[in-house]
Amino acid sequence: NWATIFSQVYYDKVEESIRLETAGIPVPKWISLREDEIPDLSGFSDFVVVKPAASACGAMVRIMRRNRVRWRDLGAEKMRCDNRSLIVQEYIHTGPWPTSYRVATVFGEPVYMFRAVADRTRRPFDTMLKGSLFFDGRTIVSSGKGCIMDEEVPDDVIQMGVHVHRAFPDEPFIAADIIREHETGKLFVLEANTSGWSFLNTAPIGEKLKREFRIDFVKQFNAPKAMARGIYSHLCGPCFCREEASING
Structure with a gap:
């Protein structure tokens, strides 16, 4: 059991932000x-x-x-x-309805992903409104009640999720929450979810989301093989042997 071989260290959001910045990962x-x-x-x-x-x-x-x-x-x-x-x-404004992405990796190898968009029955953000009127009655959480989840995750977002693991090279599992600024297209990482509790491939919540949104988190990247590749790369040397791609172009 791979989980018994490696230990997962929990970092709070402040500790995560420090590590992300130190690794050159863009954060708000x-x-x-x-x-x-x-x-x-x-x-x-x-x-x-x-x-x-x-x-x-x-x-x-x-x-x-x-x-x-x-x-x-x-x-x-x-x-x-x-x-x-x-x-x-x-x-960071992500569009008319708050939108975020999740990219989960095992030692830098993607194992699942999804996009979350806030409840579209709510009023959208209107950029013509100013101040408190802009936020009145609107949620800024993309994954709350009534949200939709799908697999529309662009390649640059997936690559950003891979980069996030650089900040935590010895942690087996990272679940990066990523947003794209609506006006500029720039990506930002909100948090890395280092607790290990976001492993949807086997967690009951993963089965619930699979039924509700018809997303098979195991099949997306062939999770068992992806995990094996990540663990093998980690045991054989640096966990980022893949060719580096530039962040945000």
């Missing part, structure tokens, strides 16, 4: 915020995304005016550890 501008700190967001746009550093499943994600951001206890029921820090990220 961000800062961490601890209790009793007053954040300096002078270099950010008017609206930012605030979330616990240790939350999961899109839990407790907030969009806020930058001048209103203060630390607060957002609750721990979905947190992975006792870390009470928040992470504040620049808001």
Whole structure:
């Protein structure tokens, strides 16, 4: 069992962001915020995304005016550890309905992917609106209730997911959440989901998503063989023996 041979280390969102930046992976501008700190967001746009550093499943994600951001206890029921820090990220507009991509890899070898688009029955974002009216009644989480998931994942997004594993070369499994800025087309990595709990190929939630959206996560990349290739590459040397492709062109 490959999971018994390698150990998976969990990093919170702040630790992930540091590692991603160090590896040259594009991430939204961000800062961490601890209790009793007053954040300096002078270099950010008017609206930012605030979330616990240790939350999961899109839990407790907030969009806020930058001048209103203060630390607060957002609750721990979905947190992975006792870390009470928040992470504040620049808001990246991904289109009329929030859209994100997931690319999961085993030692840099893709094993599953999907695109998530927020509930299209909700009002779309209207770029003609300004300030709080732009966000009024709209979700910024692409994978929430009513969303759609499909396999429309462009090649450059898949390649970005492969690059993400450079930041965590000794972690067996990474599930990178990636977005594309609507206006520029630039890719950003939101987080790497290093916990290992996002392995949809065998998890019950993977079966649920397969039934609901008709996505076979095992067949996409022939997951068993892809995992074997990733593990073999890792054991034989650097896990990125593939030819490097430039990020964002």
